[in-house]
Amino acid sequence: MGVIEVDVARFLQDLHALRAIGAAGVGKGVVRPAYSKADIAARDWLAVRMRDAGLAPVFDDMGSLFGLASGRSVLLGSHTDTQPEGGWLDGALGVIAALEVARASREAGGPPVSVVSFQDEEGRFGVTTGSAVWSGVLSAMQAAQLQDKDGVILDAARAAMGARLGARVYPARFSAFVEMHIEQGPVLDQAGEKIGVVEAIVGIRDMTISFTGQQNHAGTTPMALRRDAFQALSAFNSVINDRFRNIVTPDTVWTIGFVELHPGAHSIVPGRVRFSMQWRDGDAERLARMEAVIRETAEEIASEMGMALELGDMLGIEPVAMDAELRNVLAVAAEGEVPGKWRHMPSGALHDASNVAGLMPAAMLFVPSIGGISHAFDEDTDEADLVTGLQVLARAVSALG
């Protein structure tokens, strides 16, 4: 057969319908964290769209939603949960593009295509939690006990999905996985290019660290006698930035994105700080060297500043190369659609494809992000670029069939 003919209007309509579920009311922003009411409503909406497309919708134990084609099929998809302040395309684009390609392929008598929306890709509880469990990177028992930043346990949160849960979806029914996604960085936008074919996805390490000093009066406690938890965090941050200089490359990133200072009042010397420490790189050895610096520095600061130190469990995903043959299929499809206006590139963001790559050949396709902005309400992509991505995906799947 030729290239599967997608219905662009239907694709855009679905993409905007999904955006309306959990719409933040700020620009096109969306708030749909894993297992929230909006997340579950989005999954229920998607299950209906899957059924309408001739796919059998099932939820696994984690709440990942699969729309299954009969027989052996290509699996396409991403995730529909979002960050606490999320954009409308991060995850949603890959799922709705998958739905359209599956639907169009079925109508045209093309290859069978299944669709997935993995649960908790955005890591309310872990790191790409749903696909990590599906692919065996994380045990179901470990996952059940993961806590979000407010101390809610995953097992309690997923109870909101109730009787939906429980299907077993065997990876052997799928021949390959392709995830389309926005780039979430500036490279394609700055270069004026339309498509990125992902070579590899960086690795990540993530842990929670606490310093506990002494809560005290902000007026009467002399500076020399303070055991101020904020000062410990401030010193830790400045020392690791300095020490990392000898280890990192310009592509290495690290982030303290969550900080909880206790009790958080103008007139109290803070007694405790709990914060996230996350670092990413394409080289597993470098990630390990950074971990050693983080642990040593935290211990040094704690002992110098009279703090009790708690280092939480470390979560991580290894750097993963995408499947060479599938990458080639995507490259040919990109060249066919936008000759000379695409590139091979690494992914600095994490994706479900990292986990799925352990089960079957997996690859990824990027479209540009305006201004490189993502994990923010103002994340966006030109409509024409969304459509180009869809067309490239359809070409690639046609070639796979």
Ligand code: HGY
């Ligand atoms: O954080 C990430 O890279 C992904 O969007 N969860």
Ligand code: MN
């Ligand atoms: Mn994503």
Ligand code: MN
């Ligand atoms: Mn994301």
